[in-house]
Amino acid sequence: MSTITGTTWNCYDSATMTPREIYGRTLAELAKTNDRIVGVTADLAKTTAIVHFANAFPNRFFNVGIAEQNMLGIAAGLAKAGLIPFASSMAVFVSMRGGEQVRTDIAYQNLPVKIIGTHAGISFGHAGTTHHCTEDLAIMRSIANMTVICPADGIETSLAVRACVDIPGPVYIRIGRGFEPPCYPDENYGFTIGKAIEMVPGTDITIISCGIAVLQSVQAAKTLLEQDGISVRVINMHTIKPIDREAVLKAVTETRRILTVEEHNVEGGLGDAVASVIAESGKGCVFKKHGIYDQFATIGYAEDLYTHYELDADGIINQVRSLMGRDYEADENWEDE
Amino acid sequence: MACTVEEKQRLQDIARELRLTIIDVTAWSGGAHVGGSLSIVELLTALYFKYLNVDPERPQWEDRDRFVLSKGHAAAALIPVLSKRGFIPEEELKTFNHFGSPFAMHPDSNKVTGCDASTGSLGHGLSIAAGMGLAARYLKKDYKTVCLMGDGECCEGSVWEAAMSIANFKLTNVITIVDRNRLMIDGFTEDVMALEPFAEKWHSFGFDVIEIDGHDFEQVCSALEKGWNATEKPVFILANTIKGKGVDFMENNVVWHYASADSALCEKAKASILNL
Numbered sequence: 001m002s003t004i005t006g007t008t009w010n011c012y013d014s015a016t017m018t019p020r021e022i023y024g025r026t027l028a029e030l031a032k033t034n035d036r037i038v039g040v041t042a043d044l045a046k047t048t049a050i051v052h053f054a055n056a057f058p059n060r061f062f063n064v065g066i067a068e069q070n071m072l073g074i075a076a077g078l079a080k081a082g083l084i085p086f087a088s089s090m091a092v093f094v095s096m097r098g099g100e101q102v103r104t105d106i107a108y109q110n111l112p113v114k115i116i117g118t119h120a121g122i123s124f125g126h127a128g129t130t131h132h133c134t135e136d137l138a139i140m141r142s143i144a145n146m147t148v149i150c151p152a153d154g155i156e157t158s159l160a161v162r163a164c165v166d167i168p169g170p171v172y173i174r175i176g177r178g179f180e181p182p183c184y185p186d187e188n189y190g191f192t193i194g195k196a197i198e199m200v201p202g203t204d205i206t207i208i209s210c211g212i213a214v215l216q217s218v219q220a221a222k223t224l225l226e227q228d229g230i231s232v233r234v235i236n237m238h239t240i241k242p243i244d245r246e247a248v249l250k251a252v253t254e255t256r257r258i259l260t261v262e263e264h265n266v267e268g269g270l271g272d273a274v275a276s277v278i279a280e281s282g283k284g285c286v287f288k289k290h291g292i293y294d295q296f297a298t299i300g301y302a303e304d305l306y307t308h309y310e311l312d313a314d315g316i317i318n319q320v321r322s323l324m325g326r327d328y329e330a331d332e333n334w335e336d337e
Numbered sequence: 338m339a340c341t342v343e344e345k346q347r348l349q350d351i352a353r354e355l356r357l358t359i360i361d362v363t364a365w366s367g368g369a370h371v372g373g374s375l376s377i378v379e380l381l382t383a384l385y386f387k388y389l390n391v392d393p394e395r396p397q398w399e400d401r402d403r404f405v406l407s408k409g410h411a412a413a414a415l416i417p418v419l420s421k422r423g424f425i426p427e428e429e430l431k432t433f434n435h436f437g438s439p440f441a442m443h444p445d446s447n448k449v450t451g452c453d454a455s456t457g458s459l460g461h462g463l464s465i466a467a468g469m470g471l472a473a474r475y476l477k478k479d480y481k482t483v484c485l486m487g488d489g490e491c492c493e494g495s496v497w498e499a500a501m502s503i504a505n506f507k508l509t510n511v512i513t514i515v516d517r518n519r520l521m522i523d524g525f526t527e528d529v530m531a532l533e534p535f536a537e538k539w540h541s542f543g544f545d546v547i548e549i550d551g552h553d554f555e556q557v558c559s560a561l562e563k564g565w566n567a568t569e570k571p572v573f574i575l576a577n578t579i580k581g582k583g584v585d586f587m588e589n590n591v592v593w594h595y596a597s598a599d600s601a602l603c604e605k606a607k608a609s610i611l612n613l
Binding site for chain 1: 399403445447453454455458465470472473475494498
């Protein structure tokens, strides 16, 4: 899959801008040299920041009003005619309100529509649960032909947006709402769709995370090494599908303990994708899926919710400590489980 | 005149053959949406044998006119018409619905040569057509996109999202047609979920509404020509049709929405078509 190398992009500032802001600016930049790129939204041009593209290229931007099904159907028609549409709305609406259009009009026809879902997870916590989205990764990864990416920060969002253009089929990119501190000092860390990034080396346990959980996992790993002497490997699994099986298998063999962390229901998302790889490997491994435990999240500002649901560094530390107390069993005795 | 006497005769001959093939496909496939396939025969014939600028030698030709069969369940009419137009060898139609066949009850554009959109979930096609129309405008191409929907399909809210956007974007390069056969699976549209006043709905959404007898080639051709030449408002063709048209015992009877056919039934249906 596509790798971005050697390009310097000065269209954004990762120290101050939200990932969606960076997405909008990156798209506007990309479109300067690719006239096949078009944009659609459903009355969320400003909210999803595709407005940067819209202002630069008004003749190839279409706002359909509050009508996500139509937005995604129109995107399919644009793609059928040879264009590369970016369809922007909130994650909850692109994955569910227009979910069948994503599946039938876009993925079934294997069209190069790039679906950008913002305000994902509980990042828009204070909007209430109607606007939370802890189901999109599960939905999108179950749709054939779909590539699913959950970038860790603004830099990775920009890289993913650029790389997805070269994917011949549909891509879903999930981004949050607010500012997310950068995980990376610059873009030169070898981002490739489908290839996980080892953020921290470690031998006792591996945290596999995506999105906002990556930086928190990195911070947790530092603390755990300093305070507990636990050597924690952290993997940024930015591409949920196709998942980097090799990185998971390596973690199974080398650390024998895996914790997945995601801003998503523990049912169906990153955790289940990793669990499948582990189960199919036939290797024993202490394993836990951490995220939102099959419930609709409560109301609150995102940072409060991250603390409440233990998706921040302190919460992840607790998760790791409890997992270190368990070990995998080599025997066949189920009575003591 | 949109359609000369000779041309009308030519189109009627093709339509009769197409109806016979639809009956064959109903038998070969083990069952098909025969009623709603027979109701759109004149519309498809006029489109594929007079108006749509398509080329079987170049099915993906980027300047071709597009056709979106939003009522995808009428694949039993679309795929035979594509075959008659030269996109698909007729012999292949015998595989319809069978294991590994490119042809199913609803068409797959990645498998059916000449088919411009995968459809079957109702209420999706008009948005796809709108996207194709927007693309033509941006790419400065003068191809037309025609979308044919069922009337019952218009219960879907997404149809009206698409309609609103076609009018909003002034997509005069998109021609919308509804096959108004007045029947849906559970009965008459007006009994299940009333559509009337139907023409007024489309008019109020910003369309130039043309109401025709969808089985009369002169009216079909005249309406399509208006659609092709639209410059101010997008054209909506309300084609009044008869479900099961051409087979006397199937006409206007909801039983034939979907049906299978044995050889005796095929003979009976074909005899009726040949007497039309």
